[in-house]
Amino acid sequence: MKKISTKIATFILIGIIISACNTVRRVPDGKQLLTKNEILENGKKINKEEVELQLYQKPNSSILGYRLRLNLFNIANPNPDSTYKAKFKNHPGKYERKSKWLSAKQVDRLGKSFWYHGIHDFLKKTGEPPVIIDTLRTKKSIARLKYFYFNNGFFGVKANYKLDSLKPKKAKIKYTITTGVPYFIDSLKTSIHTKVLDSMYQSKIASSYIKSGNIYKTEDFNKEKDRINTYFRNNGIYNFQPNYITYDLDTLNSNNKINVNLNINDYSFQDNDTTKTEPFKIYKISDVNIYTDYSAVNNSEIFTDSTTYNNFHLYSHTKLKYKPKSITDAVFITKGSLFADSRTVLTTRYLNNLKIFNYPTILYEVDKRDSTAQSLIAKVYLSPRKKYSVGASFDVTHSNIQDIGIAASITETIRNVFNGAETLEISARGNIGASKDLANPQNNFFNVSEYGLDLKLNIPRIWFPFTTEKIIPKSMIPSTLLSAGIATQKNIGLDKQNFTGSLSYNWNPKKNTTARFDFLNIQYVRNLNPKNYFNVYASSYNALNNIAKVYNTDLSYVDKDTGDLIIENGTNGFINDVLTGKTTLTSSNKDFTSVNSIEERRVRLSENDFILASSFTFSKTTKTDLLDNSFYLFKTKIESAGSLLTLFANAASLQKSQDGNYKIFNLEYSEYIKTEFDYIKYWDLTKEKVVAVRTFFGIAIPYGNSNNIPFSRSYFAGGSNDNRAWQPYQLGPGSSGAINDFNEANMKIALSAEFRFKIFGNLKGALFADAGNIWNVLDNVTDEKSTFKNLSNLKEIALGSGFGLRYDLNFFVIRFDLGFKTYNPANEIGKRWFNEYVFAKSVLNFGINYPF
Structure with a gap:
């Protein structure tokens, strides 16, 4: 039955495509569908977007040559109302019969339903009507082409067109352009009436856009107007406007050369009914x-x-x-x-x-x-805002932890709280979510929750005991942010309580450049349910349980019915027996090493973390606005944690624990140095095609009081904003094959590239490739497959590729990406390339906005 229904659906789809392939179906008799614009510049075909943009008519859009939107429009019934009425006119008794078991109003209303009317409205709206050749618009295109070339120095340009009929109701337009010889700037003279303006202009003439030997371009003359106006108005010339600047162009007897005379008249103003002039003044x-x-x-x-x-x-x-x-x-x-x-x-x-x-x-x-x-x-x-205001938000979210989340928050804002233009924000937030990857014994859909309280005080200057004006002048718009927060997570791993506090300084050294110095960043992470460890990290439990079935001799550790280790008494008991030599396992045995690694990981991930860090972040971008698709973004960060605490511990001669580490508040604090580099580059290929590339490198090295990196500061790979062929935390480290439930490490390399293009309307597509991995380096992990030792380990960089669909809602983008494992370093050599390049092993990612 399933095969038959599939065949029927296939035949219906083929029928729709065949019926729609008649692209001239909606072209009226005597009219022609525009199939192509061909532009010949001096006898050579060109495909320049800036020239094509001058044309008033363009062929219907296509995807790989197939005019999808035109065919969708052709499928639609142009007059669904008439079709519905004709249905009853041809069968008079049919209306009466339907009216007996449906009322007359319902029968009439049926004609407005989706299947009779709405589907055709949708197809017409989604589709694209045929572009009918209009000779009037073609002539307008010729005029615009001449204007375009004239503005680019070709004063003797000639343009014409020819209509080539291809088939009945189909034609292409061939535009022929003869540019002639371009005109060049020969000399530039000035006639500036106000002496002070003439002196100012001459001092900056080297920056002029109009230079001898350049091809004439109207754009350069407009740029020069803006340059002169900006320079004058930034140097005291209050009354100046661009319309005071005019150009005289002399092309007579110049052999395609132009003599330019720049004129700036005196200031003119209205005095009662009289127009007066006077020299410009510096104010x-x-x-x-x-x-x-x-x-x-x-x-x-x-x-x-x-x-x-x-x-x-x-x-x-x-x-x-x-x-x-x-x-x-x-x-x-x-x-x-x-x-x-x-x-x-x-x-x-x-x-x-x-x-x-x-x-x-x-x-x-x-x-x-x-x-x-x-x-x-x-x-x-200045018009003050209200001193007190309340804001609320409601969001549906998606992250690497939650498949879906519902978040809400309420914020009270108090402005000018200390009469120094400070702003205090008090926020309460809550979130419930669903995650299939977390321990969920009761199988609840919403199995994740988080709630918290945050305080933020923004001070619009550098808050410091000493003046910083010479280092960070107020022109850099400096500010200070003091923040504190507490959050509690339930059913997320071991459940956590998170206390944070920070003192940070922000400023803008230059345009499109930002700097941030976190003088103090405090984080205390308390695990509320460490006994749940082996329920959450099932892979660690399974590995331990398999070893216990061979070496365990204490029956109180296992469940009588299943023979599996009991969580937590059995797991802890067996681990303790192995490490204290109460089993036949010895330190030279591979299984002993595995048990030791499992215990080290359990201790690290279940212990409370105390981090006191300082960091500096710098970012620079050339992006001008949201529509800019040709820019780069560079961001770097360096973070140091624990150094101040070690200085204090040494000065106070604090005693060390059995592991040789200092403790503050009965906690072994973290000590490490961390640095990151992130670079994003966009290339605009025109016609709404964009190539985007991202490179990332990050490393965190533990030292002093630590031999590993806290989970919250480590790196993971995979997910909708990373390597999209793997699920979050399911790639690496190295070639280990993601043997743990939440795989993380302290070094990461990531490279991504996307080719983005428009399909139709707000629907866009992308082809992408993601490369990267994570490794352990200079920490306490000894597994060779997980560690980075030399450059030969770069062969463990995983590669994922795929395609995606994105729907642009202007204020955000909904994104679906399908990733395929192209090169998987976890597989044995010889089976790494394209061994899992099938739909069954692909990963579908949902995301909000672009991945980078």
Whole structure:
């Protein structure tokens, strides 16, 4: 039965494809479907996107040559209402019969149902109507092509088109372009009426976009206008605008060369009914007035409180609620400085970043006290946000731990909490989720829960006992973040209670560059249910249980019915007997080594962690906005943990434990050095095709008080944002074959590449390849398959490849990726390549947004 239904479905699908392959099905008689645009530039075919963009009509979109959207549109019934009505006109008795067991209204409403009407609306909306050749649009394309080439220096360009009929109702358009010889810039002269402007321009002429010997490009002239305007307005020329700049182009008797004359006239203004002109002036700031509680309602009211601080004048309609320095630190317009747009922009950005005001307004007016009329009063209008506000969020999440999670939080925000523009956030959060990978004896769908409380205090400056202005000036928009939090996880591994606290400094050294220094980052992880270890880490239990069946002699350790070790008395008892020599196993035996490794891993993963770390993070990107698909992002981080505690322990002459390690609060703290490098690069191939590459390297080396890395600071491989051919924690370390339940290590290499392309509408596709692995290095793991010893271990880098579908909802992207194990280093040599390249062993990943 299953085979028959499959065949029927296949025949139906083939029938749909065949019926849809008539691409001219919806092309009216006497019209033609545009199948191709062919562009010949000086007799040669070209495929330049910037030229193709000039055409008003383009053929229907296709996927590997198949016009899917056009065929979907062709399948749709253009008039489903008429078809439904005709069904009853041809069979009059049918309507009466249906009306007997359905009401007349229900029968009429049936015509609006999905199967009769909605499916056709969906196909028409998803599909694409045929592109019918329109000669009027073709002529417009010719005009636009001429304009494009003219703007790129080809003043004598000629363009024409020819219609080639291929089949009935099908044709292609052949565009023929003869560019001629381009025009070059020969000389550049200037005619700048205001002497001060002429002097300023000549000092920066080397930066001009218009240079002798360059091909004429309209874009260069527009760039030069913007450059001159920006330079003047950042150096005191308050009244200047780009429309004061004009160009005279002389092409007569120049043999395809252009003599350019740049003109800048004097400032013109309206005085009553008369237009007057005068030379431009350089303006300085005479006063900076800050209105701290401006609104449209109190605009005309008298200010009752004011103060002056560092030449800034602050005004308030009620008692001033802010420490003057907290406001003036955000204002870069200073008394005595030249007028500059850049200072206005920076001030607006900084004030907005305080998050205690609505978007600020900055206006300038000529100071009437100055007889030379070369002074400006800067007026900064600030509209405070509400001191108290409550926010809530609800999210459906997916992570490496949870297949699906439902999270909710509520946040109370208190602004200007200490009258220094500080912002305090108090958040309570909760999450329930489902994970098939975790111990779940009761088989509940929602088997994961987490709840917590967080405090965050943001200070809009560097909070430090000494001034840092010379090292980190306020133009870098520095801030300090103090945070503390507590969270409790249930049914996640051993269940955990997590206490965190941090003091971090953030600033922007340059545009698109960020720096963060975590002066203190404290984390205390307390395992609430360590007895659950062998229930969670089933692979460790199975390995131990198999060894016990051979060497165990104590019947109290095993279940009488199954003969398996009892958790926890049996497992702990057997491990203790092996390690204390109460069994026949000796230290030279391989099984003894396995039991010892299982116990070491159990102790490490079930013990409480105390981490006191400091770190520095630096990132730089060239990305300009969300639509930029040609950029790079570099991020690096270095972290050191435990060093301060070791200095304290040595100074205080604290005693060491039996393992030779110091303890603080009866806990062996972690000590390590960790560094990471992350590089992402995008290439825009045009036509909504993008190649994206990511490389990552991270290593954490334990020393001093530790011989391993805490689980929370270690690396794992696999998952929707990593190597997508493996599940999270199921790749590595090395060639060990992921023998544990949650495989992690202290070194990681990852490389990923994606080719992204548009399918139709908001649906996009991707082909990807992910390479990488994790290893143990310079720690207490001795398994050769898991450790990295030399460069020959790079042959253990796993490779996964596959394809994905992504639906862009503008504010986020829903992503499905299907990964195949292309090279698996866990397999024996000779069976590593393509041995598991089948759908049965593929991994389907669901994710939100792009993986990198």
